[in-house]
Amino acid sequence: MGVQDCAAVEGVEGVDATEAVELDELDRGVVHALQIHPRAPWTLVGEVLGVNPVTAARRWQRLEAAGLAWVTAYPRLSDPRIVVTGIVEVDTEPGAAEDVARAFAKDPSVPNIKLTAGGRDLVAAVQARSLDELARLTASLFRGTPGVRVTRTHVYTGAPTEGSRWRLRSLDEAQVARVEASVPPASRPAPRAEARWDDLDARLLELLSVDGRMSLRDLSAATGTSLTTLRRRMQSLLASRLSLRCDLARPLSGWPLSAVYFASVPGQHVEQTTRVLAGVREVRSCAITAGPYNLVIDVWLRDLRDVHAFEAHLSRKIPHLIVADRSVVLRTFKHMGRLLDHDGHCIGVVPLRTSEIPAARG
Numbered sequence: 468m469g470v471q472d473c474a475a476v477e478g479v480e481g482v483d484a485t486e487a488v489e490l491d492e493l494d495r496g497v498v499h500a501l502q503i504h505p506r507a508p509w510t511l512v513g514e515v516l517g518v519n520p521v522t523a524a525r526r527w528q529r530l531e532a533a534g535l536a537w538v539t540a541y542p543r544l545s546d547p548r549i550v551v552t553g554i555v556e557v558d559t560e561p562g563a564a565e566d567v568a569r570a571f572a573k574d575p576s577v578p579n580i581k582l583t584a585g586g587r588d589l590v591a592a593v594q595a596r597s598l599d600e601l602a603r604l605t606a607s608l609f610r611g612t613p614g615v616r617v618t619r620t621h622v623y624t625g626a627p628t629e630g631s632r633w634r635l636r637s638l639d640e641a642q643v644a645r646v647e648a649s650v651p652p653a654s655r656p657a658p659r660a661e662a663r664w665d666d667l668d669a670r671l672l673e674l675l676s677v678d679g680r681m682s683l684r685d686l687s688a689a690t691g692t693s694l695t696t697l698r699r700r701m702q703s704l705l706a707s708r709l710s711l712r713c714d715l716a717r718p719l720s721g722w723p724l725s726a727v728y729f730a731s732v733p734g735q736h737v738e739q740t741t742r743v744l745a746g747v748r749e750v751r752s753c754a755i756t757a758g759p760y761n762l763v764i765d766v767w768l769r770d771l772r773d774v775h776a777f778e779a780h781l782s783r784k785i786p787h788l789i790v791a792d793r794s795v796v797l798r799t800f801k802h803m804g805r806l807l808d809h810d811g812h813c814i815g816v817v818p819l820r821t822s823e824i825p826a827a828r829g
Contacts, residue, residue: 471677471816490535490719493518495637497526498536501713502634503646505538505679511649515642534813538679538713539803540672541578541819542594544626549708550594552623553601554756554763555609557589563614564588568800570612575820576604580801583727585794587619590727594819598622621763625755627741630765630803631712633751635720651705664708667692667700672709676804676819679711714802716811722749722767725796726774728781731760732788740785747784749777760791771795 490498496516500507513520530536542550559567564582568589571577579592593608595601601622609618638646664672670690674681681689687697705711717723732740737755744753744764751765768777778790799807806815 471818490530492637493522494526494530495635496642497523498530498713498715499635499637500642500646501527501536501538501680502631503643504650505711505713507646507649511646515638515645534716534808535719536713536715537805537813538711539677539805539816540675540679540709540711541803542672543708543710544623544629546708547623551596551598551601552626552754553593553595553605554621554623554754555589555591555593555605556587556619556621557591557609557615558617559588560614560616567612567614570614571608572801572806573817574608575804575817577608578801578804578819580799581725581727581796582798582800583794583796586792587794590794590796593620619758621756621758621760623754624757625741626752627755628745628750628753629710630714630752631710632745633767635715651702668704668708671700671704673818673820675709675711677816679713712803714805716807716813717767717799718811720767722769724768724771724773725751725799726766726768726777727794727796728762728764728766728778728790729760729792729794730762730764730781730788730790732762732785734761736787737761740788743785747781749773762788 493516497512500512500515504511509520509524513523516523527536544550544552557567568580568582571580571589571591576595577591577593579590581590582588583590593601593604595604601620605618605620609615667690671686674686674689683694683697683701686692686701687694690697692700717725740762741753741755744750744762749766749768751767753765754763755761756763766777768774774793774795778793781788781790798809799811801807801817804817804819805813806817808814
């Protein structure tokens with residue numbers, strides 16, 4: 468699969484992907500419900516929001532077609548047997564950063580790319596099946612791309628907080644409880660045997676990375692698998708190896724600014740610190756890394772002045788945390804495989820090359 472058009476439902480009656488779409492309360496309610504349960508049936512969403520299920524579905528189709536919201540799937544980042552992730556800081560030749568970002572964006576192994584100000588020109592994520600493959604990918608991709616001057620790779624050793632937990636907060640407590648009650652049982656670590664990927668797993672992840680709400684019937688047809696087998700495999704994948712998330716174009720979230728903080732805490736405080744960070748609303752994701760700092764924190768902010776105000780807030784809340792550096796995100800080129808325009812709208816998808824994630828070793 469190559470780059471896919473983000474307006475996946477263009478042509479559906481009444482849906483125009485070129486139409487400007489503004490979010491009203493119903494739109495926001497639909498997005499919040501899918502943030503809690505990305506594959507929630509429309510009957511449930513309609514019931515929670517007090518509308519006809521068809522109305523809820525059509526609202527989602529409009530948002531998705533306009534590139535304002537989407538549901539995607541990706542390997543579970545917290546388990547290195549499933550995927551090894553590296554955060555790569557990239558210094559480019561003067562004026563080359565955007566060209567380098569566009570070149571990286573074509574590669575399925577690079578799900579996230581940010582153009583940043585500060586001590587690096589780009590911050591990218593690279594996903595591989597092993598440390599050996601991560602080394603090979605960074606060498607061939609980053610050092611082989613014209614305009615790249617220096618790279619620094621920091622390997623995930625843990626991902627205690629990531630973007631799938633972020634919520635729009637449009638539903639009330641009763642509505643949230645109703646959607647949460649329908650979510651499948653809590654996730655579990657993959658047993659060693661189930662951390663392995665076969666061809667069907669790879670194809671399902673590829674399809675769901677494009678449309679995380681693709682129906683079981685359509686997945687069955689696309690993979691040539693019976694519905695019974697497909698249903699069992701999906702239950703296994705979603706229980707232990709795949710994560711689903713509903714994302715919203717950031718400018719519509721009320722948090723138009725993004726920043727990345729590079730920080731460190733003493734080893735004995737890492738677990739406690741990540742628990743605190745998980746409760747800070749501005750924190751979009753937090754990775755534990757091996758390198759000159761052991762935490763990389765992605766945050767959403769409301770104003771440029773909040774860059775230092777938020778850092779001061781963290782210092783008061785977590786006195787042992789030292790922020791070594793910080794970068795304001797000038798533009799996000801790619802987010803979990805989604806190609807974004809200057810307004811943060813999805814304009815295409817690079818499906819995850821799931822064949823790059825085969826059997827875990829050992």
